[in-house]
Amino acid sequence: MSDLIEGTLIKRYKRFLADVELDSGKVITVHCPNTGAMTGCAEPGWRVWLSRSDSKTRKYPHTWELVETGAGMACIHSVRANALVKEAFTSGLIPGFTDYPEIRTEVKYGNGSRADLLLEGDTGKVYVEVKSVTLCSARGQGLFPDAVSDRGRKHLQELRDVLGPGTRAVMFFCALHEGIDHVSAAGEIDPRYRDTLAEVIDAGVEVMAWGASVSPQQMALSRSLTFSVDPQ
CATH class of the missing domain: 2.40.50.580 (OB fold (Dihydrolipoamide Acetyltransferase, E2P))
Structure with missing residues (x-):
C-alpha cells in the first residue's frame, strides 16, 4: 500500500x-x-x-x-485479505501450522470452487477459506456476512466436505476494520449462513479470526481476535 x-x-x-x-x-x-x-x-x-x-x-x-x-480505518478491498493471511502463514505469525510449509493459492476443490489457500506438508493438507470482515457494530463486534451470501454458505459446506484423515479445513475471518475486536456470524442478516457455520464447526471445520492494522502506508495482520458463532 x-x-x-x-x-x-x-x-x-x-x-x-x-x-x-x-x-x-x-x-x-x-x-x-x-x-x-x-x-x-x-x-x-x-x-x-x-x-x-x-x-x-x-x-x-x-x-x-x-x-x-x-470507528477506525477500514480496507474495503476485500481481496486484500487473502494476501495478508498468506503472508501471516508464511511468516509463522499464525501458530499451529509449522508442519505445513508449502502454501499455494487459488487451488481448485469442491464443486467448481477455489480454495484461497492450501497449506501442505508431510502431515497432510489444510484448506483455508478467507473472508474479509468490515461490518463493525456496537462495542467492536465484527459480523459476517454483511449481506445474504449463498456463495459464502457453499464455501462452508465445501470446507466440511474435504475433511478427512490428514486433511484439515479452516474458515479464516480477517477483520480489515480497526474497530473490530471480536467476530461472529451475522445471524440477523443471513440466518442460513449462521446455521451452516455452526454445523460445519460441529463437523470439524476450524475457525480463526484475526484483526489487521490498517493505514495508507501499510497493512498487516496484527492480533488474534475472539470468535463466537453468535454475538456475545
Missing part, C-alpha cells in the same frame, strides 16, 4: 462504482471492489484512499482501497 490518493466519498452506487472528490476539487468515478452492503463503510463525506492502475483497458483507473470510518 503506497502512493495512495486521498479524497472524500460522495456516494457509492451500482455496487461497483463510487464518486469521490479529490483534494484538488476534481470529482472522479472509481471502481468499488466490494460486492457486499458495506454497512458503516460508505458514508458520504468520509475520507477515502484510492489506488491507480496504469492499465489502458480499464474504464475507471482508480480503485477504492481504504476509508476512515467513525
Whole structure:
C-alpha cells in the first residue's frame, strides 16, 4: 500500500462504482471492489484512499482501497485479505501450522470452487477459506456476512466436505476494520449462513479470526481476535 490518493466519498452506487472528490476539487468515478452492503463503510463525506492502475483497458483507473470510518480505518478491498493471511502463514505469525510449509493459492476443490489457500506438508493438507470482515457494530463486534451470501454458505459446506484423515479445513475471518475486536456470524442478516457455520464447526471445520492494522502506508495482520458463532 503506497502512493495512495486521498479524497472524500460522495456516494457509492451500482455496487461497483463510487464518486469521490479529490483534494484538488476534481470529482472522479472509481471502481468499488466490494460486492457486499458495506454497512458503516460508505458514508458520504468520509475520507477515502484510492489506488491507480496504469492499465489502458480499464474504464475507471482508480480503485477504492481504504476509508476512515467513525470507528477506525477500514480496507474495503476485500481481496486484500487473502494476501495478508498468506503472508501471516508464511511468516509463522499464525501458530499451529509449522508442519505445513508449502502454501499455494487459488487451488481448485469442491464443486467448481477455489480454495484461497492450501497449506501442505508431510502431515497432510489444510484448506483455508478467507473472508474479509468490515461490518463493525456496537462495542467492536465484527459480523459476517454483511449481506445474504449463498456463495459464502457453499464455501462452508465445501470446507466440511474435504475433511478427512490428514486433511484439515479452516474458515479464516480477517477483520480489515480497526474497530473490530471480536467476530461472529451475522445471524440477523443471513440466518442460513449462521446455521451452516455452526454445523460445519460441529463437523470439524476450524475457525480463526484475526484483526489487521490498517493505514495508507501499510497493512498487516496484527492480533488474534475472539470468535463466537453468535454475538456475545
